[in-house]
Amino acid sequence: MTQFPFSNEALTAHVKWLSLEKFNRAFTHKASFNSRLRTTGGRFFPKDCHLDFNPKMAQLPEFDKIILHELTHYHLYIQKRGYHHQDAEFKQLLKAVGGLRYAPALTRPKWRYVCENCGSIYPRQRKIDPKKYRCGRCHGKLNLNQ
Template identity: 50%
Template sequence: MDEKQLQDYVKQVSLQYFKRPFVHQAYFNRRLKTTGGRYRLADHNLEFNPKMGDLPEFLGIVKHELVHYHLHLNHQGYRHGDSDFKELLTRVKGSRYAPDIGLRQCRPKVLTYCCEQGHLIKRQRRINTNRYVCGRCGQPLQLITVKK
């Protein structure tokens, strides 16, 4: 699905399920990783995750973002916790959550440092070994392994 097809699809879903036109822009945002879509309050545009565009749950994601869109433009409760949002989302049978496509399951890297006494220190962030020393014995640290 390309940008033009996405725009037409969102317009069609808006008319079919909400009986209101979608007059702003809908486009794919490749920076979205774990969310299905996003409604932008500043310009009323909709952004969608391109990896979820081919999933069967994509219609529910579009409905979810259109619920935000139409409620915000009608000055009603458009946030997830608002009763207006929950009511309209269940009425149009939109999805509450985006499906998990496996992008959340990345393991953090582990850096292992060792001092001269043999004390091991495991970290997720790199530290400056010229500035920091072992907290147990005060000896200088040395980077040993980086595991992903």
């Protein structure tokens, strides 16, 4: 059985809160986790206006920004405005609320840091400051390796 980080009810409550906080509009439909989503963070279904989210992304620090992306589709659709990725209204609103344009990669990390002392590799989704972070094994200096 897949262990979701939290229940669909808790997810929906969180989406409702983010919706009010960032869009000043109510989210009145349902959100649920869908483990069949692989590389996408979430999905909006215009047919019944519910949102699906990838449970594997729920632990990522970017998860709220993934929710904001799907809420951007949702609110524009409800208001009969341009809700597709290529629509100017979508791009503007997404930027205004600070949503993610693309879901973070789960399998291919964006950045790789290598310890110059022991060669340990640290895959990271976000850029880190090598002055602040050192190798967990030997405390050596980390270098960006693309």
